[in-house]
Amino acid sequence: MDIYLDNNRMTRVDEQVLSAMRPVLEGEYGDLFALHSAGAKSRKVYHEALDKVYASLHASSDDTIVFTSGGAESNSMVFQSTYLHYILTGRKNNVIVGERESLSVMKAAKFLESQGCRVNYLPVNSDGVVESERVLDYITPRTALVSVSMVDGESGAINPIEEIAKICADFDVPLHCDATHAIGKIDIDLQDSGIDFLTISAETLHAPAGTGALYIRKGRELIPLIHGERGGAEILRGGPLNLAGIAGLGKAVELASDALSFEMEDVRELRDSLEESISGIDGSMVFVPWAMRSPNTLLCAFEGVDSESLLYELNRDSIQAYSPSVNPYGNWDSKSIVKAVDADRNLRFSTIGFALSRFNTEEEMEKTAESIKRAVEYLRSFSPSEEKR
């Protein structure tokens, strides 16, 4: 049986999410703007999902949440709008982003840079976490946006968003947070959070990929990225919405926030047991201290063991993990964790990550730990660096 430990990228669809989606896929297909009863059925599905997302995130009804096609679209919408609103018009000239953001944020930042905008990259400290005070080094009244993810999708590092939000509020600079890896992992309360834009994506929440949402605080405005908007549900995005995906996302967000406290405790326990076994392996290193890491993630490195080879060996044992440093498939636009936390540079191509979900079991963790041990031992049996040890 497969042991799936790549849950920070894509997750298995939950049975309850599937149940929420099924009626839409099987029968409720009316256009949201149609006056007939088919339209009414769709509107009911839409409103239910919307209410669930508002409630789960503790968003005020004065704020706006629009559904999108996923995290990348939500992120792009914020950056493109910032560009059109502030940079292009010359009103502001600076954007600040974390140096270890997701690919869509990094690429958007690079785009702004190519358009003549000054982009500052916030460094992370030796724990892999953005230091809030560093925002003060760069922020000015001419800063158009600060974008820092709530949780690092590779390392699981939890960034101090509250403190960053306070600084942004002092300068009246909008703060964007990518919460793709935070929802269902840590507590999120948008009341008085100071966050102006929040990205949500379905694929990490046991719902199908291809749906996401963007939270917009009252008073902040955005320009549509996809035109054809008709107002209402489509106020910021043209084209009929993916209603089945939205029904799934609504259910998934509700499940994630309802079960957060007890479910994540279970996941944390499983993760910790795996972490303990890995720490016992000679020449291993775990990135980001325990207390600063989301409960489902474990990013580590083994000296003298190539990431892709280790993934390959684990895959042969039906264990699916991830690595941020497999050539040529990694996110090379953001700074590598090894460089960011100033670890031994020889570990750069030796990182491997395990992201758990509520579907993992104790037995799976035991099997995974055994497989890792065996694979590391095997690969080190003909590793050049092993001769020095």
Add this chain to the structure above:
Amino acid sequence: MSKSDISMRECWEEYPFKIQMLAEKPKNNGILTEEDAEKLNSELSVFDYGSERTGARIVLYWAIDREEGRVTACRYTLFGSPAHRAAADMAALLCRNKTPEEISKIDYKTLEYFLRDRPDRPALPDSKRYVVTFVLEALSVASNMVMGVEREESPVVCKCSGTRLDDLKRYIREFGIKSIGEIGDYTSAGRFCKMCISASYGKEREYYLDEILDSVRKEMQEESGGDSAVSDKPFREMDIEEKKRAIEIAIDQYIRAMLVMDGGDMEILDVKENGNNTDIYIRYLGACSGCASASTGTLFAIEGILKQKLDPDIRVLPL
């Protein structure tokens, strides 16, 4: 952009069976000790190439026969991907019973052919070609050291992948590289922080990939006078260099695939004009060398094809 640009056929499941097999059950990995070499009446030489920092490092262990100077045993330790492992294992197999001089002549085509399942299907996706060049570079560094050929340390162009200037220039010529993407395919340079690609990325560097590519391509164009294709003269009227090129192309097109299918290969050692005849001296490689049909059926087939495709007065002489 095209369909191939949006396809996802570059991952493990698309690797040929041979690569999967060599990656999963390598036969030549490990080390050789002085005692092992002594048993074979050989001298042990150890060569270290690459670095963990740049994603691949190989240490080659060669036991070299004291009298004949041939590699009697070859092993390696490796930090690298499964594809690296497959290529290194195949290379170790190819090195056996060869002199360092012969090893230095193993080229990209040969090693890559040996990794194929089917002669018409490349062993590795384009984006992983750097795996083969890495292993070949290690072989070349090792054989040069044994032969006492000294190479000047060339400056590093891409710090992330450890690619050096002279290697890059050589690859651009050898493989006819035309774009930055292809440089990445063959060397993995420019794939990571991207700062070495061009000055527009904002970091000051001594060398940029786009500038090197432009200058080498310009040199190549000047040298060839804008025409590098095979001459369209009849074979008999070609000069010896043109003949060599025509034979090389005919072998690639009609013969090599046939040999590789059975785990063998061949190389042209020399082409000589002998009166009316053209003599082609060849050497069999891999499974072909020592095969009973190498001097009968296979030889007649090779000669027959070349006679038919090029000239009836061709003679093929295996050495």
